[in-house]
Amino acid sequence: MSLPHALITALVEQPSSGSDLASRFDRSIGYFWHATHQQIYRELARMEEAGWVESLPPESGRGRKKVYQVLPAGRAELQRWVAEDQDPQPQRNEFMVRLRAEAVVGPTGLADDIQRRLALHREKLALYQSIAARDFGREGASRKAQLQHLVLDAGIMQETLWIEFSEKALKILAHSDDPLLG
Amino acid sequence: MSLPHALITALVEQPSSGSDLASRFDRSIGYFWHATHQQIYRELARMEEAGWVESLPPESGRGRKKVYQVLPAGRAELQRWVAEDQDPQPQRNEFMVRLRAEAVVGPTGLADDIQRRLALHREKLALYQSIAARDFGREGASRKAQLQHLVLDAGIMQETLWIEFSEKALKILAHSDDPLLG
DNA sequence: ACAACCATGTAAGTAGTTACATGATTTA
DNA sequence: TAAATCATGTAACTACTTACATGGTTGT
Numbered sequence: 001m002s003l004p005h006a007l008i009t010a011l012v013e014q015p016s017s018g019s020d021l022a023s024r025f026d027r028s029i030g031y032f033w034h035a036t037h038q039q040i041y042r043e044l045a046r047m048e049e050a051g052w053v054e055s056l057p058p059e060s061g062r063g064r065k066k067v068y069q070v071l072p073a074g075r076a077e078l079q080r081w082v083a084e085d086q087d088p089q090p091q092r093n094e095f096m097v098r099l100r101a102e103a104v105v106g107p108t109g110l111a112d113d114i115q116r117r118l119a120l121h122r123e124k125l126a127l128y129q130s131i132a133a134r135d136f137g138r139e140g141a142s143r144k145a146q147l148q149h150l151v152l153d154a155g156i157m158q159e160t161l162w163i164e165f166s167e168k169a170l171k172i173l174a175h176s177d178d179p180l181l182g
Numbered sequence: 183m184s185l186p187h188a189l190i191t192a193l194v195e196q197p198s199s200g201s202d203l204a205s206r207f208d209r210s211i212g213y214f215w216h217a218t219h220q221q222i223y224r225e226l227a228r229m230e231e232a233g234w235v236e237s238l239p240p241e242s243g244r245g246r247k248k249v250y251q252v253l254p255a256g257r258a259e260l261q262r263w264v265a266e267d268q269d270p271q272p273q274r275n276e277f278m279v280r281l282r283a284e285a286v287v288g289p290t291g292l293a294d295d296i297q298r299r300l301a302l303h304r305e306k307l308a309l310y311q312s313i314a315a316r317d318f319g320r321e322g323a324s325r326k327a328q329l330q331h332l333v334l335d336a337g338i339m340q341e342t343l344w345i346e347f348s349e350k351a352l353k354i355l356a357h358s359d360d361p362l363l364g
Numbered sequence: 365a366c367a368a369c370c371a372t373g374t375a376a377g378t379a380g381t382t383a384c385a386t387g388a389t390t391t392a
Numbered sequence: 393t394a395a396a397t398c399a400t401g402t403a404a405c406t407a408c409t410t411a412c413a414t415g416g417t418t419g420t
Contacts, residue, residue: 001407002279009283019371032278039408041373064371064416075287082283083290088299089276091340094268096214096333097184101191101264103329105257108265117270143358147285150351151278157343158273165336172332176325183379201399221380223401246388246399 003043004052006033008070008078011053015069018044031128031155044068052077099169111173118166125159128152185225186234188215190252190260193235197251200226213310213337226250234259281351293355300348307341310334 006029010021021044022037024030035043047053052074055066070078095117102110136149188211192203203226204219206212217225229235234256237248252260277299284292318331 002274002276003407005283006279009279009286012286017371018373022371029279029282030272032273032275034272034274036409037371038373038410041371045373066372078283079287079290082280082287082292085295085298086276086280088302088344089274090212090216091214092184092216092271092274093214093336094184094271096336097188097191097211098264098268099329099333100211101187101260103326103333104191104194105261105264106329107325108261110264113267116267120270143289143354144285146354146358147281147288150354151281151285153350154275154278154347157347161339161343162270165339168335169332172325172328176328185379199399200401204399218381219399220382220401223399227401248400 002033003035003039004047005078005081006035007040007043007047008052008074011068011070012075012078015056015067017065017067019065032151047074107173107176111170114166114169114173118163118170121159121162121166125156125163128155128159132156184215185217185221186229187260187263188217189222189225189229190234190256193250193252194257194260197238197249199247199249201247209313214333229256289355289358293352296348296351296355300345300352303341303344303348307338307345310338310341314338 006025007021010016010024010029014024016024018037018041021040022035025033025035025040044053044055048055048068050073051071053068053070055068099110102108132149132152136145136152141149188207189203192198192206192211196206198206200219200223203222204217207215207217207222226235226237230237230250232255233253235250235252237250281292284290314331314334318327318334323331
């Protein structure tokens with residue numbers, strides 16, 4: 001289970017409140033592990049209960065924000081989890097289910113939606129590339145920076161894949177749905 | 183939500199029992215939408231309740247297998263769902279969370295586990311490629327066959343991506359964890 | 365002071381996972 | 393006929409989603 005460990009990681013990098021985490025999640029880690037604010041608040045409460053994190057008393061935050069920081073037990077748990085072997089998890093991809101369904105009950109007007117999705121993937125790719133250029137442009141980075149760059153790179157590779165895949169799909173649809181062609 | 187639609191798709195292709203579906207899911211559609219047998223039985227019961235599928239009376243199956251087939255309402259629902267626009271869903275990838283965690287609490291001995299995962303990805307790629315060669319070798323296939331091939335192709339592209347990514351990760355770890363180098 | 369927004373949270377429901385149960389069929 | 397396996401299921405739990413609530417802060 002990844003959410004608590006993703007949160008501890010974010011908190012080790014920078015003690016934060018729930019809402020801070022929610023907005024940081026929509027960048028960085030959130031590219032590979034999305035979470036809503038409700039999940040985040042609940043998980044923070046659980047982890048505080050478990051003694052993995054503590055919230056600084058609100059008076060030190062001088063407002064209503066509750067800033068959490070990682071306790072030794074939380075860091076130890078993160079280290080334990082990181083050292084565990086994991087198998088690659090089965091991927092879930094709703095669009096593949098839809099493609100297979102379309103193959104048996106189609107044709108519907110799939111191409112338009114693929115075009116729309118293609119534009120979204122191109123946007124996301126451009127975003128990732130601009131982040132890479134901004135944050136990881138230089139040479140001789142630290143081990144930590146290299147690994148963080150690697151994760152971003154996975155995002156770039158994924159988006160590139162879906163762009164390539166969408167184009168392949170459009171080509172097939174253009175040919176097979178055109179009454180003049182095969 | 184994809185599971186019921188994945189099941190209807192499989193049942194349109196071939197009326198089946200729950201256990202048949204479970205084993206077919208571990209091939210084909212299951213590459214992109216995994217489900218346990220418990221989920222499948224529950225979902226079949228729900229869909230029968232909803233009038234989307236019906237089970238042939240067990241005497242016609244002459245055993246304990248309950249064979250389900252799709253009713254018009256089920257096919258209509260599948261067509262409705264297929265025609266809907268979907269945004270690309272946020273990807274969840276536990277390994278990326280782990281990499282980012284390792285960046286802040288590492289180094290641990292990540293490389294061994296990546297090697298192990300790499301071997302699994304190579305196996306899966308070989309499997310997909312053999313299926314592609316067996317089922318989709320010929321030219322001039324139907325629209326349906328082309329789309330089914332496309333889905334398999336997505337699997338091949340994904341596995342290829344993770345192989346490439348794993349190799350990239352190993353290269354970084356080999357350099358940054360070697361005390362003689364950077 | 366009133367409206368808009370921000371940060372935190374509760375509640376209810378759905379999807380997915382893990383562990384176990386039961387009877388029927390095949391195999392040793 | 394006993395053991396192993398198969399097909400179908402139940403139960404309990406965890407993760408995630410969606411809708412709503414509350415009180416504090418900021419802007420006008």
